Amino acid sequence: xxxxxxxxxxxxxxxxxxxxxxxxxxxxxxxxxxxxxxxxxxxxxxxxxxxxxxxxxxxxxxxxxxxxxxxxxxxxxxxxxxxxxxxxxxxxxxxxxxxxxxxxxxxxxxxxxxxxxxxxxxxxxxxxxxxxxxxxxxxxxxxxxxxxxxxxxxxxxxxxxxxxxxxxxxxxxxxxxxxxxxxxxxxxxxxxxxxxxxxxxxxxxxxxxxxxxxxxxxxxxxxxxxxxxxxxxxxxxxxxxxxxxxxxxxxxxxxxxxxxxxxxxxxxxxxxxxxxxxxxxxxxxxxxxxxxxxxxxxxxxxxxxxxxxxxxxxxxxxxxxxxxxxxxxxxxxxxxxxxxxxxxxxxxxxxxxxxxxxxxxxxxxxxxxxxxxxxxxxxxxxxxxxxxxxxxxxxxxxxxxxxxxxxxxxxxxxxxxxxxxxxxxxxxxxxxxxxxxxxxxxxxxxxxxxxxxxxxxxxxxxxxxxxxxxxxxxxxxxxxxxxxxxxxxxxxxxxxxxxxxxxxxxxxxxxxxxxxxxxxxxxxxxxxxxxxxxxxxxxxxxxxxxxxxxxxxxxxxxxxxxxxxxxxxxxxxxxxxxxxxxxxxxxxxxxxxxxxxxxxxxxxxxxxxxxxxxxxxxxxxxxxxxxxxxxxxxxxxxxxxxxxxxxxxxxxxxxxxxxxxxxxxxxxxxxxxxxxxxxxxxxxxxxxxxxxxxxxxxxxxxxxxxxxxxxxxxxxxxxxxxxxxxxxx
Amino acid sequence: xxxxxxxxxxxxxxxxxxxxxxxxxxxxxxxxxxxxxxxxxxxxxxxxxxxxxxxxxxxxxxxxxxxxxxxxxxxxxxxxxxxxxxxxxxxxxxxxxxxxxxxxxxxxxxxxxxxxxxxxxx
Numbered sequence: 001x002x003x004x005x006x007x008x009x010x011x012x013x014x015x016x017x018x019x020x021x022x023x024x025x026x027x028x029x030x031x032x033x034x035x036x037x038x039x040x041x042x043x044x045x046x047x048x049x050x051x052x053x054x055x056x057x058x059x060x061x062x063x064x065x066x067x068x069x070x071x072x073x074x075x076x077x078x079x080x081x082x083x084x085x086x087x088x089x090x091x092x093x094x095x096x097x098x099x100x101x102x103x104x105x106x107x108x109x110x111x112x113x114x115x116x117x118x119x120x121x122x123x124x125x126x127x128x129x130x131x132x133x134x135x136x137x138x139x140x141x142x143x144x145x146x147x148x149x150x151x152x153x154x155x156x157x158x159x160x161x162x163x164x165x166x167x168x169x170x171x172x173x174x175x176x177x178x179x180x181x182x183x184x185x186x187x188x189x190x191x192x193x194x195x196x197x198x199x200x201x202x203x204x205x206x207x208x209x210x211x212x213x214x215x216x217x218x219x220x221x222x223x224x225x226x227x228x229x230x231x232x233x234x235x236x237x238x239x240x241x242x243x244x245x246x247x248x249x250x251x252x253x254x255x256x257x258x259x260x261x262x263x264x265x266x267x268x269x270x271x272x273x274x275x276x277x278x279x280x281x282x283x284x285x286x287x288x289x290x291x292x293x294x295x296x297x298x299x300x301x302x303x304x305x306x307x308x309x310x311x312x313x314x315x316x317x318x319x320x321x322x323x324x325x326x327x328x329x330x331x332x333x334x335x336x337x338x339x340x341x342x343x344x345x346x347x348x349x350x351x352x353x354x355x356x357x358x359x360x361x362x363x364x365x366x367x368x369x370x371x372x373x374x375x376x377x378x379x380x381x382x383x384x385x386x387x388x389x390x391x392x393x394x395x396x397x398x399x400x401x402x403x404x405x406x407x408x409x410x411x412x413x414x415x416x417x418x419x420x421x422x423x424x425x426x427x428x429x430x431x432x433x434x435x436x437x438x439x440x441x442x443x444x445x446x447x448x449x450x451x452x453x454x455x456x457x458x459x460x461x462x463x464x465x466x467x468x469x470x471x472x473x474x475x476x477x478x479x480x481x482x483x484x485x486x487x488x489x490x491x492x493x494x495x496x497x498x499x500x501x502x503x504x505x506x507x508x509x510x511x512x513x514x515x516x517x518x519x520x521x522x523x524x525x526x527x528x529x530x531x532x533x534x535x536x537x538x539x540x541x542x543x544x545x546x547x548x549x550x551x552x553x554x555x556x557x558x559x560x561x562x563x564x565x566x567x568x569x570x571x572x573x574x575x576x577x578x579x580x581x582x583x584x585x586x587x588x589x590x591x592x593x594x595x596x597x598x599x600x601x602x603x604x605x606x607x608x609x610x611x612x613x614x615x616x617x618x619x620x621x622x623x624x625x626x627x628x629x630x631x632x633x634x635x636x637x638x639x640x641x642x643x644x645x646x647x648x649x650x651x652x653x654x655x656x657x658x659x660x661x662x663x664x665x666x667x668x669x670x671x672x673x674x675x676x677x678x679x680x681x682x683x684x685x686x687x688x689x690x691x692x693x694x695x696x697x698x699x700x701x702x703x704x705x706x707x708x709x710x711x712x713x714x715x716x717x718x719x720x721x722x723x724x725x726x727x728x729x
Numbered sequence: 730x731x732x733x734x735x736x737x738x739x740x741x742x743x744x745x746x747x748x749x750x751x752x753x754x755x756x757x758x759x760x761x762x763x764x765x766x767x768x769x770x771x772x773x774x775x776x777x778x779x780x781x782x783x784x785x786x787x788x789x790x791x792x793x794x795x796x797x798x799x800x801x802x803x804x805x806x807x808x809x810x811x812x813x814x815x816x817x818x819x820x821x822x823x824x825x826x827x828x829x830x831x832x833x834x835x836x837x838x839x840x841x842x843x844x845x846x847x848x849x850x851x
Contacts, residue, residue: 168805169805170827170829171778171807171808171827171829171848172807172848173848173849176846176847176848180843180846183846206805230847231809231829231830231831231844231847231848232829234824235829
């Protein structure tokens with residue numbers, strides 16, 4: 001055994017003894033943590049092993065025991081306290097040291113196996129990690145708070161003050177500002193540092209070398225906090241970093257900013273309160289001070305702001321995103337031109353005339369059999385119909401803007417009624433003619449106010465009914481076969497059909513409700529003089545509105561329907577034509593009169609002798625391939641002079657409006673026709689079954705059918721006849 | 730011991746209102762009606778804050794601040810300028826002379842107290 005081996009042997013023994021002693025001491029410390037002699041013996045164990053290991057070249061052990069020794073030294077000096085968790089970590093350290101020793105004795109020059117290395121790392125982390133936390137609580141050193149205070153920065157402002165040397169000479173007392181700061185909130189922690197303090201003779205006792213980092217808890221906004229240091233701004237470098245909890249607040253504010261024009265990044269951030277004008281000025285200053293000779297592109301302002309620690313990265317990112325979005329929006333907006341809507345109206349009128357003269361020309365071409373002109377006429381027809389579509393599209397606007405106006409209505413009214421109501425909007429991108437949009441605003445307002453007032457219950461009633469206290473009204477729009485459908489859906493109490501019936505009988509609207517469907521009963525509320533709410537309120541009035549609403553909608557060639565489930569809510573559905581000017585029509589003829597049916601409502605046409613359907617003349621229904629629907633003989637309805645000898649076969653045109661279908665029996669099908677709608681004069685406005693007229697190519701007038709009204713009539717016929725029959729029988 | 734604040738203004742009413750506000754907050758107040766008057770009152774005093782108007786007869790505020798800063802005794806004394814809204818130039822001139830704090834006229838007593846308490850406590 002060489003001398004070195006002998007020494008090693010001694011070391012092994014000594015280490016074993018020391019570690020055993022260390023374990024004993026640690027266990028004693030668990031009961032008497034303040035016993036300085038015991039702490040000393042634990043320290044000594046690590047200290048001695050470290051020293052001896054160094055002599056033998058066991059650097060692994062040196063490295064590990066050094067960490068433990070450092071901690072124990074702090075404990076010994078009273079810089080940190082010893083507690084249960086530290087004791088258990090130290091016990092593990094002792095075990096680990098034994099393993100390290102065993103390993104080093106067996107293979108002195110080998111690398112440490114991974115598992116040992118890992119255990120060591122974890123233990124060191126535990127030791128130093130604990131140490132760091134402790135230190136923050138007791139020292140006033142120059143620790144960087146940002147790195148450690150993950151939870152501290154969450155709702156605290158971080159204010160960095162770096163006073164210039166002239167501050168005191170200018171009468172600025174750092175302490176006064178900090179005292180004043182306390183009037184705005186709570187100072188959680190102040191770290192004072194003097195990194196620039198020169199030593200000895202270089203130090204000027206009149207100069208200020210102080211730097212402060214302040215964790216500050218306050219509800220004040222950034223501007224207010226900055227104003228505290230207003231006077232010091234010349235003599236102090238001030239950085240105010242908002243708490244992390246504010247970041248979300250700023251993000252929200254950024255999102256609510258208008259998108260009308262592209263703002264500068266700085267302006268957006270100032271508006272959100274995330275930074276102050278001062279921050280921007282400094283950042284701009286820094287930006288302009290960049291060395292122009294380096295030929296590098298100027299650093300983005302956002303980057304400088306983050307670098308200067310006045311704002312968090314995510315806020316800048318969000319602002320930039322928002323800026324880009326606005327820029328795009330403004331860019332698309334700027335490609336619009338504003339046109340007087342009267343001019344557009346004029347254009348559409350002219351296009352209408354063009355369509356009519358086009359039709360006239362077609363007729364002439366046909367009548368004179370001009371084969372060579374026909375081709376030209378056809379291509380012109382295509383162009384005319386393209387022009388028509390484009391012209392009409394010019395007036396198409398999205399309904400979304402009209403919808404979003406109701407946000408305010410809902411907000412105000414629900415406040416007035418002390419109800420809690422949300423508005424959900426969908427389908428705002430659906431387009432329809434501007435003239436229709438303008439005219440639908442009032443009826444919609446009325447219907448929504450009605451839903452707010454009568455539909456949605458008070459929060460108490462809602463909770464009692466087991467519904468969420470917040471009511472919901474949703475506005476929905478979508479396209480359906482040449483129409484736009486607008487729905488107002490509330491999740492309120494629903495309609496009380498019994499009340500409606502009682503009231504309707506009371507007011508003489510109906511005599512009994514026996515034969516009425518639920519839907520028909522609900523639709524009674526659109527009749528004049530019916531209000532089910534006992535007390536009329538200032539909002540929905542006394543039932544003088546719903547019939548007006550219905551009239552207004554029908555004046556737009558639309559319809560309104562209501563459906564409701566008691567306790568679950570009400571749905572009001574409005575069908576509106578997309579445009580009031582020109583439509584694709586389907587022309588039919590009975591006797592000598594020609595009629596136009598809007599093409600979008602035509603389902604199919606069937607010839608009378610096709611055996612596909614049978615007409616029940618008595619019960620007034622038609623059976624089309626098994627489907628039963630009411631029908632109407634247009635010639636009879638309009639009381640056209642009947643020629644006694646029937647020349648041709650009759651045809652059936654199947655029309656659909658919403659969910660209802662009906663058949664119109666006509667003498668002749670004339671085919672598609674571009675129809676320019678001309679309103680009827682006042683004299684004819686009360687005529688039923690007709691919504692307008694159009695001028696045909698030959699100068700004659702054709703009437704445009706009110707399909708919806710005719711379907712209703714046909715449906716009534718179908719129901720009335722059987723009941724009359726039974727009464728006769 | 731209460732801190733002493735000197736108010737220099739040629740308007741007696743301003744001196745009075747400022748004096749009342751400061752006294753009720755616990756400060757001792759010295760008044761002077763212009764720069765010259767103020768300079769003559771500086772000696773033998775311990776003043777913790779000087780609030781001075783800019784436009785005054787005999788000696789204006791900026792000259793006064795410059796002169797006062799030359800006195801070793803007042804080297805560290807904070808000085809506050811009373812400026813008008815349009816007087817950005819004056820503000821800069823005041824800052825250059827050594828009056829780092831300012832208050833824009835017209836002001837209400839609470840604003841005055843907030844500004845003062847950033848500099849000295851009673």
